[in-house]
Amino acid sequence: MKVKKSSRSSLIRFVAFLKPHFGYVAAAAAMGVGKFTLPLIFPLAFRYIVDVLLSSHPHLDGVNSIIDRWSAGLASILGMDASPHSKLAALSIALLATYAVQALASYYRNYWAGIAGNRLILGLQCRLFSHLQRLPHSFFDRNPAGAIVSRVLNDVTQANELVNSALVDVWMDVISLSLVVLALFAMDWRLALVSMGIAPLWVSFMRYFSPRIKAVSHRMQESVEEINGEVHERVMGAATIKSFGREEDEARQFARRTEQLYARSIDKVRLAAVQEMLIQVLTRSAPMVVVWVGASMIMRGTMTLGTLLAFFTYLGFLYLPLERLAQLSVVLSASLAAIERIFAFLDLKPEIADHPLARPFAVRRGAIDFEQVKFAYHPRDGEAAREVLRGVDLHIPGGMRVALVGRSGAGKTTLANLIPRFYDATGGRVLIDGKDVKHMTLKSLRANVSIVTQEPLLFSSSIASNLLYARPEATSEMLWQALEFANLDRFVKQLPHGIDTVIGERGVKVSCGQRQRMALARAFLKDSKIVILDEATSAVDSEAENLIQEAIDRLMEGRTVITIAHRLRSATAADLIVVLEGGAIAEIGPHSDLMRRGGVYARLLREQARGLMIDWRPAGNLRREA
Numbered sequence: 001m002k003v004k005k006s007s008r009s010s011l012i013r014f015v016a017f018l019k020p021h022f023g024y025v026a027a028a029a030a031m032g033v034g035k036f037t038l039p040l041i042f043p044l045a046f047r048y049i050v051d052v053l054l055s056s057h058p059h060l061d062g063v064n065s066i067i068d069r070w071s072a073g074l075a076s077i078l079g080m081d082a083s084p085h086s087k088l089a090a091l092s093i094a095l096l097a098t099y100a101v102q103a104l105a106s107y108y109r110n111y112w113a114g115i116a117g118n119r120l121i122l123g124l125q126c127r128l129f130s131h132l133q134r135l136p137h138s139f140f141d142r143n144p145a146g147a148i149v150s151r152v153l154n155d156v157t158q159a160n161e162l163v164n165s166a167l168v169d170v171w172m173d174v175i176s177l178s179l180v181v182l183a184l185f186a187m188d189w190r191l192a193l194v195s196m197g198i199a200p201l202w203v204s205f206m207r208y209f210s211p212r213i214k215a216v217s218h219r220m221q222e223s224v225e226e227i228n229g230e231v232h233e234r235v236m237g238a239a240t241i242k243s244f245g246r247e248e249d250e251a252r253q254f255a256r257r258t259e260q261l262y263a264r265s266i267d268k269v270r271l272a273a274v275q276e277m278l279i280q281v282l283t284r285s286a287p288m289v290v291v292w293v294g295a296s297m298i299m300r301g302t303m304t305l306g307t308l309l310a311f312f313t314y315l316g317f318l319y320l321p322l323e324r325l326a327q328l329s330v331v332l333s334a335s336l337a338a339i340e341r342i343f344a345f346l347d348l349k350p351e352i353a354d355h356p357l358a359r360p361f362a363v364r365r366g367a368i369d370f371e372q373v374k375f376a377y378h379p380r381d382g383e384a385a386r387e388v389l390r391g392v393d394l395h396i397p398g399g400m401r402v403a404l405v406g407r408s409g410a411g412k413t414t415l416a417n418l419i420p421r422f423y424d425a426t427g428g429r430v431l432i433d434g435k436d437v438k439h440m441t442l443k444s445l446r447a448n449v450s451i452v453t454q455e456p457l458l459f460s461s462s463i464a465s466n467l468l469y470a471r472p473e474a475t476s477e478m479l480w481q482a483l484e485f486a487n488l489d490r491f492v493k494q495l496p497h498g499i500d501t502v503i504g505e506r507g508v509k510v511s512c513g514q515r516q517r518m519a520l521a522r523a524f525l526k527d528s529k530i531v532i533l534d535e536a537t538s539a540v541d542s543e544a545e546n547l548i549q550e551a552i553d554r555l556m557e558g559r560t561v562i563t564i565a566h567r568l569r570s571a572t573a574a575d576l577i578v579v580l581e582g583g584a585i586a587e588i589g590p591h592s593d594l595m596r597r598g599g600v601y602a603r604l605l606r607e608q609a610r611g612l613m614i615d616w617r618p619a620g621n622l623r624r625e626a
Helices: 005-017 019-053 063-077 084-134 137-142 145-187 189-236 238-243 247-299 305-346 412-417 442-447 463-468 476-485 489-494 512-526 542-556 591-597 600-611 619-625
Strands: 368-377 386-396 401-406 427-432 449-452 530-533 560-564 576-581 584-589
Touching: 005 019, 005 084, 005 305, 019 063, 019 084, 019 145, 019 305, 063 084, 084 145, 084 305, 145 189, 145 305, 189 238, 189 247, 189 305, 238 247, 247 305, 368 412, 386 412, 386 427, 386 576, 386 584, 401 412, 401 600, 412 560, 442 449, 449 512, 463 476, 463 512, 476 489, 476 512, 476 542, 512 542, 530 542, 576 591, 576 600, 584 591, 584 600, 591 600
Parallel strands: 401 560, 401 576, 449 530, 530 560
Antiparallel strands: 368 386, 368 427, 576 584
């Protein structure tokens, strides 16, 4: 099979992952060779029985002479005489023992290959997942979650076929073929050349079909990735689908996607079937040609019947590995496609990484400075870069409560995401306590920043495990104190298993307000100097909002707090309100000053108040404006 340079490079890198398990691969290959070479003794033994033990004119030449001496010696060890009957009995016992050894070799071949393959899967999946953790937010923005999962799990499983089938079976078949070819040439070189006449056609078929099967396998794996991404989205959005009554539409769309995968799968099946058909035409018709030529040689007295029978028996050992290698080329093509996708993933460079001179840094005051900060998201294919922040200058003293305000797309969340370096500014600097965040290690930077999002993620584990995610070394007393600060201790105490109660994926077994307070408890436990709140009260009822707001007020004490205010009501109590418009600061100041100015902030507040039927100003002012 012709392997392209990129495929060869990926294959070499893949084999490097096997290095720690190479002992198992080599042992499995050795057992495989034993499994398929031990039966090669039988045709020679059969030839000896026909030409020596059953013949009135024994032909004791070459291999027959060696087998005769061994049979006589074994018969003597077993306490038998040197008669043909005794030699036949001794030879039969030896062959039965050989088949027992072959069965044992088969067991260890499968067992050791399984160990190597599964250890490889474990190592590769851990490597992929570890690499995944280092990739930036922009990667997750661009790729569906299901597609990422497919790359980490499905592609590695497909690649494992290369270990189990190719890297073990190829050695097994190649060595077996070599031994068979030597045996054939030792018996009769002319008939051996006839039997090898199909080799050029076999190579041509392999070179034609293998790259095409690999290309189809690539497209199949891309379809699987797309389907996984869509299924993940639909599972997460089940409530939305049901609320719009779109179940049947989604089922039809899924059927169209899977039909595309089916079509690509059939393309692969068709190519593999045509290849197998042509290979079998060669391997099944060639023995007839060999028998034809061999029978003619017997008629001319240039070959014995025993030699032809042994030769014919060996043809199975010659052509079966050729068929199996053709089948392995299908596996190899699919595995190479998966391996290329795996290493394309591993070759993605983390955009956010520690600078070589970065050092751990302990935040003390929590002062934040943005100096001429610019930011543009990486463009998608064919799109122009979209600038989100344009020269933002902002100083936030330590311990201040700041609200970021603006219309959707103004850059509020992006500006906050620059603080923990979820993204890096494309221009300017972000400083904490006077130090550029790029000069801090990511671990120390993010240890000093707590984030509470609108929809916090809770893992499918106990409440205690979810809290310990923020601080693994926390004691039980610290956990309960964090729950108390977050107004969640009463709720947890009422649960059947208390703090050890398991909550479901994304916290679906608890209410939205309880989930928010769980996230706040994490923030209390982390005890960072800087806290970023992404409108933590925007999706709860008034009672839950009051409980959350009490917890937030406690959390704010002695910390620098950045609130991304989607509802301006949450911004009114801030020490400083920063109004963003078009990626730049339009206004800055406390609530009362901004209202007196009557600028962008006042206009936004009036728009929200009008929508909620809330009068934020004296009625007279509204009448005069009207």
